[in-house]
Amino acid sequence: MTETSRTSHATTLRPLNADELSTIVGEADAEQRTLALRGGRTHERFQNLGDPTDLELDLTGLDGIVDYSPVDLTLAVEAGVRLATVDQLLAEQGQRIALDVPHRGSATFGGTFACGLSGPRRLRYGALKDMVIGAEVINREGFTTKSGGMVVKNVSGYELARLHYGAHGAFGIVSRLNLKVLPTVESRAEVAATYTTAEAAAEAGAAVLVSTLDPAAVYIVRSAPGQWVLRAQIEGSLQFARVQLQAVGQSLGAPENVEYVGIGGYSTPDFDRVVELREADTLVARVSVPASRQAEALAALDALESATLLADMGSGLVYVRSKDIGPAVASLKALGWPTAYLALPGESADDVDVFGPMDEAGLAVLRRLKDQFDPQRMFNPGRFVAFL
Amino acid sequence: MTITTDQSTVVIDALRAVLGADYVVSDRAGLGVYELDASDEAITGIHRPLAAVLPETTEEVAEVARIAAEHDLPLLARGSGTGLAGGAIATQGGVMVVTTRMNRIVEVNLIDRYAVVQPGVVNLDLSTHLAPQGFYYAPDPSSQRACSIGGNLGNNSGGPHCLKYGVTNNHVLGLEVVLPGGEVCRFGGPSAENPGHDLTGLIVGSEATLGIITSATVRILPLPEEKGVLLATFESMETASRAVSATIADGILPSALEMMDKVTISAIEAGIGAGYPRDAEAVLLVELDGPTQTVGEERERVAEILSEHGAMTLSVAETAEEAELLWWGRKAAFGAMGRLAPNYHLTDTVVPRSKLPEAMQLVAEVASDYDLIIANVFHAGDGNLHPLILFDRKEPGIMERVLDASSVLMQHCIDLGGAISGEHGIGIEKNDALTLMYSDIDFGEMARVKRALDPRDLANPGKVFPSNFDRFGEPLD
Structure with missing residues (x-):
């Protein structure tokens, strides 16, 4: 296991605000030191193994709510703010952020944004990138740069926030995110219909x-x-949920069984279970397959008997979670759809780009962007797409 | 950009060899169409490109890009020419790629909720094409009958329905882009996430300064089962603004929330007679969409909220025809301005919704300070103002006064925590005004993107970046 290279840094620094962070980055740039970036450590397995770094930056000290205007439905948070903190703050005003991310007590907004994770409710509410209306980023010289705003x-x-979304800090450190939030809903419930074939389930979906x-x-x-x-999840007023659940129930073909279940919490529990990345011996893959091809x-x-399988039809993604690493990797290769590994244990991970294949000309652009934004390979070196 | 007659002959011959003579426009009369767009020529000027070309395929666009690069010529993109910020104006000459013939809807997939389109597809044509199958494309700029999806992507355009559905960038899943050197890149795809890193959202809104979009995979949505429209009048813009905030605060997200002031109402009534009460100071139009039963519930609730917040009159559309009638005045508003003055200048700015009452007050003050008539017709739900400064171009010195007033309006909106453009783009109309929002360090970050994708500054040069910002100078160290 070469897992230790992920944490083979000499010193951890924990800045408490953006100014301290700026200073640290500026000095690291001048001294040509490399930085590993850390948030709540809930998704840190989702990156390439990378090179050892001189310093680790723990960004959870940037934990301030910068601005919250309930009447405007806007919120600005520092990158280290935990999702649960915001869930609670918004709930007091009858508002929420509709984003499926597990470990909300630990996961930070900066880390969630950098990893580009969103779950099945993106069908209706979009991904985190769609909720971001502005961002502040510490660039490699240590300057605070901004794009967008609070409207x-x-x-x-240029929509620079879109460059940084899912970029794992490769182009700079997001220090603040401005977000749109939503009014809360009276009811969250779902129709759960069981079928004996994936085809029948997908047809109903x-x-x-x-x-x-x-x-x-x-x-x-x-x-x-x-x-x-x-x-099929339904969110809205009680009356809306009642009518919608009934209508969905009538459109389901001939399932073996139908249940109507309430959903608690702020995320989607099935999704949280499949993308749980903390178990070191487990593979989690995200395969880009449009809904119409998910049944096949x-x-x-289905041959991966012990695997957890979740097909997010609304997002065109299939998730596979398995402890049988070899067979799972072989099945995914045989499947042939583009695959990213959110977690890939074992020695095979050393030379696999967990982000999956990318259009060659597009990758050339990505390399040129990295050369512009981080020519010294200071931020999370080797951990991003194509080991950038 | 200077170019000798010999050089231009060589370039035009090379373009003709790729596209055929019919699709290379290089004569003075033919180029007249491509010298301006829908921006105000008093601001953006009239500029002739060396040639306008009408390719049909990605490969042809790539060939054109290679020819332009070989001769060190600017490469521009133009859709339907409805842009309001001068993004398609050939200020430095060059080769203009006109996407009119790239108008194919390549693929529609209802289950996966996407369509693949060429950039020249007219916005409304996509929704019209999808309607028989019960689907539509949500972003709907006011010019949707004419504007192209490529232009919408370039400007990250909005429209009345982005309150609920978001701007163009929220509806793009993937892009094919021809870079200025002729390389063809693909980003994103039909799924919400794709392997590698997705630069789709960075290209959207870059106004063809990074390359030319030759294909887009866009999200499509099932048509809502029902639409409900309410129209309320108020005794002041301020009370109407408070009713807007109250509606949103109640947890209702209308599909559109549009406001008009007294000046606009009088123009509409003089123009088409939509039946708006002339004594009202403000008209608020609320559209709800979704399942029939939800729309019914929300319509009742919105009616209650508007009444509680001082609505003088309230009309509720019971049928699609009645809804159309209530919308009619709003849709005719810009055209009706001709009843009041020969020309108008539109300032597309944004403020946080809660600052609308203050913003309205400031607009009134600017009108008084500069002795101008300013009409307000705007997307109130998302705080996107469209003050229309009415004037007569023949009046000596008027243009300067109009532009000064517009600058002051932009500054006021920024002071209120807003932005200088909600949906019309930056182009060459607002590139210098961007300095009101951003520092040189911020522009430096954008310049890094520009240098990575277009190191020779060939793609739509002179746009977006402030005129005094040296984006190709030394990197900021």
């Missing part, structure tokens, strides 16, 4: 997706080999 509509030059029904999420989970559960992908993956 929900803003055309003002497709019928919901092309209808005028208004689900927040539509996905399939395998509850046991040969048992496929289509789940699931049928092929």
Whole structure:
């Protein structure tokens, strides 16, 4: 195991505000030191192994709520703020952020943004990148740079936040995010319909997706080999949920069983379970397969008997979670759809780019961007796409 | 950019060899169309490109880009020419890629909720194409009957419905882009996440300064089952603004929330007679969409909220025809301004929604200070103001006064925590005004993107960046 290279740094620094962070980065640049960036450590397995670094930067000290205007439905947080902190703050005002991310007590906004993670409710609410209306980033010289602002509509030059979303800090350190938030809903519930084939479950999901029904999420989970559960989440007023659940229930074809279940918490529990990345011996893969092709992908993956399978139809993604690393990797390769590994244990991880394949010309652009933003390879060296 | 007659002959011959003579426009009369767009020529000027070309395929665009690069010529993109910020003006000459013939809807996939389109597809044509299948494309700029999706992508355009559905960038899943040297890159794809790093969202809104979009995978949505429209009048813009905030605060997210002031109402009534009460100081139009039963519930609740917040009159559309009638005045508003003055200058700015009452007050003060009539018709739900400064171009010195007033308005909006453009773009109309929002260090970050994708500054040069910012100088150290 070469896992230790991920933490083979001499010193950890924990700045308490953006000014301290700026100073540290500016000095590191001048002294040509390399930096490993850390948030709540919930998703740190989602990166390439990378090179050892001189310093580790723990960003959880940037934990201030900068601005919250309930009437404008806008919020500005420092990068180290935990999701749970915001869940609680917003709930007091009858508001929320509709984002599926597990470990909310630990996960930070900066880390979630840098990893680019969002779950099945992106169907209705978009991903975190769609909620961001502005950002501040510490660049390699240590300067605070900004893009966007605190208004929900803003055309003002390049959308730099979109460069940094999912970039794992490769182009700079996000220190602040401005977000749009939403009013909370009275009711969260789902229809769970069980089928004996992935095809039947996917057919029912497709019928919901092309209808005028208004689900927040539509996905399939395998509850046991040969048992496929289509789940359609409904969020809204009690009355809305009642009518929608009933309408979804009527559109389901001929399932073995149908249940109507309430959903608690701030995320989507099935999703949280499949993307749990803290277990060191477990593989988690995210495969880009459009909804209309997911039935065949699931049928092929059904041979992985002990794996957890979740097909997020609304997002065009299939998640595979397994402890049988070799067979899982072989099945995913045979499947042939583009795959990113959110977690890949074992020695095979040394030379695998966990981010998966990228268009060659697009990758050339990415390299040129890295040369511009971080020519000395200071930020998280070797850990990003193509070991940048 | 200077170019000799011999050089231009060589370039035009090379372009003709790729596209055929019919699709290379280089004569003075033919180029007249491509000298301006829908921006105010008093601000952006009239500039002729060396040639305008009308390719049909990505490969042809790539060939054109290579020819332009070989001769060190600017490479511009133009959709339908409806841009309001001069983004498609050939201020430095060069080769203009006109996407009119790239108008194919390549693929529609309802279950996966995406369509693949060429950039020249007219915005409304996509929704019209999808309607029989019960789907539509949500971003709907006011010019949607004419504007192209490529132009919308370039400007990250909005429209009345972004309150609920978000701006263009929220609806793009993937792009094919021809870089200034002719390389073809692909980013994103039909899934919400794709392996590698997705630069789609960075290209959207870059106004063709990083390359030319030749194909886009866009998100499509099922048509809502029902639409509900309410129209309320108020005794002041301030009470109307408070009603807007109260509606949103109640947890209702209308699909559109549009406001008009007295000047606008009088123009509309003089123009088309939409039946708006002329004594009202403000008209608020609220559209709700979704499942029939939700729309019904929300319509009742919104009616209550508007009444509680001082609505003088309230009309509720019961049928699609009635809804269309309530929208009619709003849609005709810009055209109706001709009843009041021969010309108008539109300042597209944004403020936080809670600052709308203050912003309205400041607009009124600017109108009084500069002795100008300013009409307000705007997307109130997302705080996106559209003050229309009315004037007669023939009046000596008026243009300067109008532009001064517009600058002051932008500054006021920034002071209120807002932005200088909500949806119309920066181009060459507002590139210098961007300095009100950003420092040289901020522009330095944008310049890094520019240098990475367009190291020779060939793609739509002179746009977006402030005129005095040296984006190709030494990196900021």
